[in-house]
Amino acid sequence: MPRFTFRQLEYLVAVGDTGSIARAAENLNVSSPSISSAISQLEEELGISLFVRQHAQGLSTTKGGRRVIDQAKHVLKEAATIADIASDVSSMARGPLAVGCLVTFAQLVLPRMRAGYEAAFPDVRIEQSELNQAEIFSALRRSDIDIALTYDMDIPTDLHFTGLVRLRPFALLSAAHDYSSKTEIAIEDLADLPMVLLDLPISTDYFLSLFEAAKQLPRIAERTRDMAVMRSLVGNGFGYSIANVRPQSNISPDGLPLACVPIAGTVRPLRMGLLTSQGAEKSRTVRTFMEFAKDQVSSGALEPIGGEPLK
Numbered sequence: 001m002p003r004f005t006f007r008q009l010e011y012l013v014a015v016g017d018t019g020s021i022a023r024a025a026e027n028l029n030v031s032s033p034s035i036s037s038a039i040s041q042l043e044e045e046l047g048i049s050l051f052v053r054q055h056a057q058g059l060s061t062t063k064g065g066r067r068v069i070d071q072a073k074h075v076l077k078e079a080a081t082i083a084d085i086a087s088d089v090s091s092m093a094r095g096p097l098a099v100g101c102l103v104t105f106a107q108l109v110l111p112r113m114r115a116g117y118e119a120a121f122p123d124v125r126i127e128q129s130e131l132n133q134a135e136i137f138s139a140l141r142r143s144d145i146d147i148a149l150t151y152d153m154d155i156p157t158d159l160h161f162t163g164l165v166r167l168r169p170f171a172l173l174s175a176a177h178d179y180s181s182k183t184e185i186a187i188e189d190l191a192d193l194p195m196v197l198l199d200l201p202i203s204t205d206y207f208l209s210l211f212e213a214a215k216q217l218p219r220i221a222e223r224t225r226d227m228a229v230m231r232s233l234v235g236n237g238f239g240y241s242i243a244n245v246r247p248q249s250n251i252s253p254d255g256l257p258l259a260c261v262p263i264a265g266t267v268r269p270l271r272m273g274l275l276t277s278q279g280a281e282k283s284r285t286v287r288t289f290m291e292f293a294k295d296q297v298s299s300g301a302l303e304p305i306g307g308e309p310l311k
Contacts, residue, residue: 165307194221
């Protein structure tokens with residue numbers, strides 16, 4: 001029977017996901033020779049080639065290698081379950097925790113929450129990733145992440161959402177815009193103005209639904225998938241945008257002043273919360289992260305982003 005270690009399987013999965021020994025080494029904070037040696041030992045032990053070395057493009061996975069990697073992910077997940085059982089017995093949370101976060105607010109929420117959680121649970125190592133909504137759904141289903149911070153947008157029935165805060169939409173404007181001093185602004189007043197649309201899967205549908213509910217059509221002048229680029233386009237007068245999470249600074253990335261004006265009327269807010277796959281709460285580490293996030297809301301740590309805590 002072939003013999004291999006969990007560490008070798010971890011290295012294998014990392015190389016398979018990144019397509020590069022160098023990037024896998026960087027992600028895992030180990031040396032490239034260590035990973036290269038582990039892959040070679042696995043190939044020798046299994047008697048098959050797992051990767052095809054291509055000097056210009058890095059590594060490509062063989063058909064047999066892909067099957068081995070898929071099974072390795074399953075083995076590592078089962079090993080993590082054993083660790084969870086041990087954690088429950090010892091009443092401690094430990095081991096890796098893969099946390100995904102919606103890219104539109106990851107920079108405002110995840111690093112601070114991660115720092116606080118790791119300080120409270122030093123035996124847990126968080127691996128974070130920033131994803132759009134569709135990518136979050138896929139990553140949870142593939143078990144690439146254990147839990148995600150996201151909005152309640154088009155949540156599939158096989159995933160479970162736990163709400164934390166309610167966030168009303170607001171218009172983001174250049175401080176020089178005629179409407180920047182308003183206390184609130186109606187969708188009808190925005191419809192004829194040029195819009196900078198944050199064009200991300202599912203998120204776009206939400207922004208457009210605000211206009212549909214008011215029987216209006218937005219005049220989309222610019223599209224971008226990057227939050228920072230959107231803020232700079234607004235700051236430079238290319239149009240307004242709509243968001244739900246308030247920035248920590250009313251200055252665009254290129255140094256121009258911005259204004260946040262609440263959208264008037266009955267408009268659909270978004271709920272920010274935690275998304276998990278069915279049964280994820282069996283993991284003590286996942287449970288402690290969920291409880292920590294709820295405590296953060298109760299303590300007011302998320303108030304700066306404009307959220308109203310959910311009861």
